[in-house]
Amino acid sequence: MSTTSNESVTVGSATAAPGEIKRGAIAAGDLAGGVKVEIPVVVINGAGAGPTFWVNAAIHGDEPEGPLACALASKRIDPAKLKGAVVLVPCVNPLAFSAAERGNPLDTFTYDMNRIYPGKPDGYFSDRVAHAHWEAMKDVADLEISIHSGGAHSFLDKAIFVDERPESVELAKAMGEGWGCIMSNFTKSGSPMAAMNNAGKVGITVELGGRSYTSPERFRYVGEELAKSIVNICYHYEMLDGQATYPDDATKGQQEALLAPASGIFLPEPGVDFLTMMNKGDTIARIINIFGDEVGELKAPADGMFFGLRALPNVNQGDWCCFFNKVEGPRD
Ligand SMILES: [Zn+2]
Numbered sequence: 001m002s003t004t005s006n007e008s009v010t011v012g013s014a015t016a017a018p019g020e021i022k023r024g025a026i027a028a029g030d031l032a033g034g035v036k037v038e039i040p041v042v043v044i045n046g047a048g049a050g051p052t053f054w055v056n057a058a059i060h061g062d063e064p065e066g067p068l069a070c071a072l073a074s075k076r077i078d079p080a081k082l083k084g085a086v087v088l089v090p091c092v093n094p095l096a097f098s099a100a101e102r103g104n105p106l107d108t109f110t111y112d113m114n115r116i117y118p119g120k121p122d123g124y125f126s127d128r129v130a131h132a133h134w135e136a137m138k139d140v141a142d143l144e145i146s147i148h149s150g151g152a153h154s155f156l157d158k159a160i161f162v163d164e165r166p167e168s169v170e171l172a173k174a175m176g177e178g179w180g181c182i183m184s185n186f187t188k189s190g191s192p193m194a195a196m197n198n199a200g201k202v203g204i205t206v207e208l209g210g211r212s213y214t215s216p217e218r219f220r221y222v223g224e225e226l227a228k229s230i231v232n233i234c235y236h237y238e239m240l241d242g243q244a245t246y247p248d249d250a251t252k253g254q255q256e257a258l259l260a261p262a263s264g265i266f267l268p269e270p271g272v273d274f275l276t277m278m279n280k281g282d283t284i285a286r287i288i289n290i291f292g293d294e295v296g297e298l299k300a301p302a303d304g305m306f307f308g309l310r311a312l313p314n315v316n317q318g319d320w321c322c323f324f325n326k327v328e329g330p331r332d
Pocket residue numbers: 059060063114147148149151
């Protein structure tokens with residue numbers, strides 16, 4: 001819903017008049033102990049007219065990068081200068097985030113909230129939380145980004161998933177400089193991005209950060225990069241005055257998750273690097289057993305680049321090890 005210059009924007013308990021920033025929450029049920037579950041929200045309603053850009057983060061509770069990005073961005077977007085509205089939902093899955101786990105530990109039936117959108121009002125608890133978020137978002141948002149990272153298991157460098165409609169690719173490129181690893185994802189349901197796109201709107205999924213980038217300096221870097229992209233999107237859609245940047249090396253490709261062929265210690269090959277083209281068959285990493293003997297090797301499944309690597313070296317066969325972009329070619 002595009003906003004006009006004299007219209008309030010309401011999300012959950014937050015109503016922001018034009019030129020205002022308001023905090024509030026989306027009610028999402030309660031627990032046996034009487035605890036109310038609420039999804040925090042920040043509504044930045046611009047003084048001018050424009051689209052509504054919705055940012056949501058921490059659908060996976062072990063991914064604190066998006067919440068930091070929302071916190072930083074909320075201080076940098078001046079509602080007096082904004083055209084349209086920015087809605088920040090820093091923590092869609094508050095129980096998972098509070099436990100620092102991928103899913104809500106109180107709901108073992110629907111552990112991955114990014115596979116159940118748009119949720120169900122009468123489903124498992126996580127279905128109900130997803131549904132509450134979706135109901136708040138579906139009539140308000142025009143543009144949506146879901147922020148993810150490698151969470152507790154991996155580090156993911158800048159990567160984006162799009163449904164390949166031109167308007168989705170446009171939003172992906174508006175993430176800015178360095179965000180050229182843009183892969184196709186045609187999944188029809190399960191994620192906020194898919195639910196948005198089914199509703200005829202524009203949603204993408206973006207990835208940055210994870211376990212080996214949670215040291216103080218690196219975690220701040222990740223938050224800053226994501227916050228910069230939120231502001232860059234505002235520049236691109238002329239919601240704020242400023243010069244947008246764009247990736248100069250955008251590629252099109254498909255994700256393949258490489259699983260550990262053996263158990264042991266995961267050792268990336270010296271000299272390999274994220275978001276750097278390699279040839280099919282090149283070695284990405286080796287796995288050694290507890291005595292130091294090599295027991296497995298991960299090779300590039302195609303020409304392309306990896307954007308994610310396992311951050312915890314202890315590995316069991318079948319574990320996620322590498323997220324690879326099978327590059328099909330450059331984007332226009
Ligand atoms: Zn995630």
